[in-house]
Structures are given as structure tokens and as C-alpha cells.
Amino acid sequence: MNNSPLRDAGSGAPRALPPIAGRLKALRCVAAVAAQGSAMRAAEAIHLSQPAVTRAVLEMETFCGTPLFERGARGMLATVPGARLAQRAGQLFAQLAAGAEEALAQSPTRPATAGRRGATPQRFAGTVTVAQLKALVAVAATASEVNAARWLGISQPSVHRALRNLEDLAGVALFLSSVRGTRLTDAGEALLRRVKLAFGEARAMASDIAGWRGEVRGRVVIGTLPLSVTLFLPKAIDAARRQHPELEITVIDGTYESLMRQLRSADVDAIVGALRPAPPEVRQELLFEEPLAVIARPGHPCLARRALRLADLLAWEWVMPLQDTPAHAALQRAFAAQGLDLPPDALQANNALFTRSLVGLTDRLALTSHSQALADERAGSFRLVPVPLPETTRRIGVALRNGVEPSPDLAAVLEAMRQAVGYSRAA
Structure with a gap:
């Protein structure tokens, strides 16, 4: 063959x-x-x-x-x-x-x-x-x-x-x-x-056979959504690879719509990110809940203000999340709770690297997960803007194809995710 x-x-x-x-x-x-x-x-x-x-x-x-x-x-x-x-x-x-x-x-x-x-x-x-x-x-x-x-x-x-x-x-x-x-x-x-779904079953069989020999091997493809997985997923993947060196893991990013199409056709094995209403053939597992935070470059003018309010941040341009995403909806709720309109969304991006690069080079503001903002501040790369963001807590989890028993390789990655979340919540 x-x-x-x-x-x-x-x-x-x-x-x-x-x-x-x-x-x-x-x-x-x-x-x-x-x-x-x-x-x-x-x-x-x-x-x-x-x-x-x-x-x-x-x-x-x-x-x-x-x-x-x-x-x-x-x-x-x-x-x-x-x-x-x-x-x-x-x-x-x-x-x-x-x-x-x-x-x-x-x-x-x-x-x-x-x-x-x-x-x-x-x-x-x-x-x-x-x-x-x-x-x-x-x-x-x-x-x-x-x-x-x-x-x-x-x-x-x-x-x-x-x-x-x-x-x-x-x-x-x-x-x-x-x-x-x-x-x-x-x-x-x-x-x-x-x-493609049939081929996914064949790959699961191969992983099962390796498991019967006491091995965890195969290739797992994970799709990631923005503002969701910057801390716990790398920790989980590193742990899974250390425990199972022959396990191959590929991580891709994309929009929710594109990743869901790939999940439903077995091009992707799991999607990690903010949970949304899913189609019947998809099941979801909640991993944790976390609010969003605003980040800025070190030395940003907004950081010199005392008693900073959300309304004050309208004085600067933003890198906005894509419309019809949980992050965009959460930001809209935060501004609406204070009777404010959203910042103009002339610039939208769902690529974390592009967003972070632009924030680091300009006076634009952007969103990230709260844990990532804290890590960035400790590293000195970005500053967490000290303004509360009510109504922005999102449910972060993993989406899988329903009715399919996870193969041993996928099960190992899922367990590593659960462990990483447990450890990070305790830290």
C-alpha cells in the first residue's frame, strides 16, 4: 500500500x-x-x-x-x-x-x-x-x-x-x-x-492497535480559536509529548466556521477555545472560565492616567476581535454595561501574533485572556490596562465529534489538557 x-x-x-x-x-x-x-x-x-x-x-x-x-x-x-x-x-x-x-x-x-x-x-x-x-x-x-x-x-x-x-x-x-x-x-x-470521516476511523484503529502494544502513537490535529489557549494548551502539549514521545501533535488556527468544517470532516480532531452553541454532531467539554483583559505596550499614554475608566480607552484606536465571535460579544457587553458604544472596529484581526505585534508597535489597544495578560506583564512584554471588564467571562473548552470514541492518542492529549487546566487554576 x-x-x-x-x-x-x-x-x-x-x-x-x-x-x-x-x-x-x-x-x-x-x-x-x-x-x-x-x-x-x-x-x-x-x-x-x-x-x-x-x-x-x-x-x-x-x-x-x-x-x-x-x-x-x-x-x-x-x-x-x-x-x-x-x-x-x-x-x-x-x-x-x-x-x-x-x-x-x-x-x-x-x-x-x-x-x-x-x-x-x-x-x-x-x-x-x-x-x-x-x-x-x-x-x-x-x-x-x-x-x-x-x-x-x-x-x-x-x-x-x-x-x-x-x-x-x-x-x-x-x-x-x-x-x-x-x-x-x-x-x-x-x-x-x-x-474523510471513514479515514478518521482508520487512524483511530491504528492508534488502538498501538495502545494494545502499550504504545501511544499517532497524529492529533488541534484547531485553536483566538484569545483562548495561549497558556494552558502549550503546557498540555508539552506534557503529552514528554509522556508519549512518539505522539505527533499539529496545532492550527482559524475562524470558528472554518475549524468547525474541518472538525466535521475529520481534518481536525478537536477545537480548543471559547465554546459556542454547537451542531448536533459535535460535543463540547468545558475546561475553565476566564475573563478578558485589555493590553497595551509598556509606556502607553493610558497607563499614566489615574482612576482609569473604560470610557477613557475610547481615546485610542483598538485592534478589535472579529464580529460574531465570543470575544467581540463580550467586549460589546462590557461597554454596554457602562452605556458606551464599542470602539470603532475599522481594524479587526483574529491572528494573535499580528495583534500582539501591532499593539507592541503602536498605541492601539487589544484584548487577550486575563491569564495571558498577567503573564505578559510579568515578562515585561505588555501591560495589563487596569480597567475592569465586566460581563467578559467566557467558557473555554474543547469541541469533539459526537458519537466517536476518542482514540488513545487523542485521549492522551485531552487528559493533558485537563491536567494543565487543573494545575494552572491552582497556581
Whole structure:
């Protein structure tokens, strides 16, 4: 199997597929045996021979390095690892079936041959290959069959053939080709999101298998929101890496909307920041609550004033948080509580580095978390402007995909976050 990284289109971060993703047939067999209780009944259910099912299960047990089933006169009972692997495999194939169904729903007209080919969601999930799925993800990321082929390390005709076979299985048009390249149709986009979620299950399986060997390894991608994670998240990541040196962690930032799209398609594993109402497929965990604070450069003229009031800060320009963000809403509440309008928001930014650089070079004011402001003041880099900000306490936490059991690598990072928050609250 080619293990070239598949870069997600949203963040640009490479997400390698583990070798287990290339064993879809064996995973189908494991899931079927766990559900049916014997190789014979599983063979009947997935239309394979019993020896083929038995051989696939044995190969998967060798691959995982642990027994997946207990054999007895009454059949085969999944072990704890076997049950976990079967559960994840079931979720993987459910995502593929859902992707095929949603692709059909997005297609305004189905090809006349689709019915004769027997294109159904279950048939799609039961017969699609990882090569076809990788070709879909690669073309979506590169918008070109040639670039996708180069990315995957295979020939362009191989990519073209995989894409055509994928369309045949789905029964709908997934791609539009032109002189500008290849782009996905609405049906293709619907299928792509589910394929990425299925690949997320494959990565979770690989992390589970490492856990059975006493290892925590894998790659966790964390999306961060502004003004939320400057202190506790670096502490948590450092602790997780020290405890599990083979764990890879990637941190990206972005707007709430972009990160939520990436979370829902498994391009991101978790979002850390101010909590908001989340869609049903996302669950959230509160880590702590913290107010905001105003920062200025050392020597800022406002610091020379005595009995500084919030109204006094309107004399200077600000770097404002983006509209429709919790920080912007919190600042608006603080000013409204004193009967004031917000500072003019001619300059808005959600990039912490840009904001801090501008505040350090000018007389502009900006918001940050209260703990970060205290740390900045101790370091001498910025000053905490001594003005109260009522109504700015925000709930900081982590958002995860709902209904998905965290893999051992993600679970290790989440636990490190909880520990870091506990220690920082006690400090």
C-alpha cells in the first residue's frame, strides 16, 4: 500500500493513512464475524467463502498482534480488542454508506445506467477500495488528476481509472473536468466528507492497535480559536509529548466556521477555545472560565492616567476581535454595561501574533485572556490596562465529534489538557 500523506484541503496539514486503511476486505470480515458470531454465517452475510473469511480474520489478528476472537464449539466471540476493532470498522463502513447515500441525494439526475449497475449505498461500502477513496481525496485537494497522481506516487491513468470506477460504484457524477482541472460536484463533496470521516476511523484503529502494544502513537490535529489557549494548551502539549514521545501533535488556527468544517470532516480532531452553541454532531467539554483583559505596550499614554475608566480607552484606536465571535460579544457587553458604544472596529484581526505585534508597535489597544495578560506583564512584554471588564467571562473548552470514541492518542492529549487546566487554576 502507498502510504503517501493525504493533505487536508482545509488546513494544509498532511494526514497520513495508516496501513490498516488498506485492509478494507479484512475489516469487513472482522465486522461480519463479530456481528454474526461465526465465520460461516459471516461468509453468507458478506457473500464470501468461509475459508476466505477465516483467512482474513487470521491475517488481521497477525497484523494487530493480538487475538480478536475466542473460538469455541458455538462459534466465535469477539475479544475486547476484537469488539473495539469491529466497532470502529462498522463505523467506517457506515460512513462510506452514508457518503454514497448523500451523494445520490445531491445528484439532480442519476445516470440511466446507475440502476442497472445496482449502485446502492451498502454495495458501495462493501466493494469500494482504498485506492479509489484516496484518489477522491487527492483530486479534491489538488484539483488535478496529474497532481493527484504525483501526490500519491502512481500514474495519472491509474488515478483516472480509480475515479471512473468510483463514479460507477456511486452511480452518480462525482467530478467535473475542464481545462482548469478537476473539481468535485455537489455529490462528490458530500461523499468526500464521509470518506474523510471513514479515514478518521482508520487512524483511530491504528492508534488502538498501538495502545494494545502499550504504545501511544499517532497524529492529533488541534484547531485553536483566538484569545483562548495561549497558556494552558502549550503546557498540555508539552506534557503529552514528554509522556508519549512518539505522539505527533499539529496545532492550527482559524475562524470558528472554518475549524468547525474541518472538525466535521475529520481534518481536525478537536477545537480548543471559547465554546459556542454547537451542531448536533459535535460535543463540547468545558475546561475553565476566564475573563478578558485589555493590553497595551509598556509606556502607553493610558497607563499614566489615574482612576482609569473604560470610557477613557475610547481615546485610542483598538485592534478589535472579529464580529460574531465570543470575544467581540463580550467586549460589546462590557461597554454596554457602562452605556458606551464599542470602539470603532475599522481594524479587526483574529491572528494573535499580528495583534500582539501591532499593539507592541503602536498605541492601539487589544484584548487577550486575563491569564495571558498577567503573564505578559510579568515578562515585561505588555501591560495589563487596569480597567475592569465586566460581563467578559467566557467558557473555554474543547469541541469533539459526537458519537466517536476518542482514540488513545487523542485521549492522551485531552487528559493533558485537563491536567494543565487543573494545575494552572491552582497556581
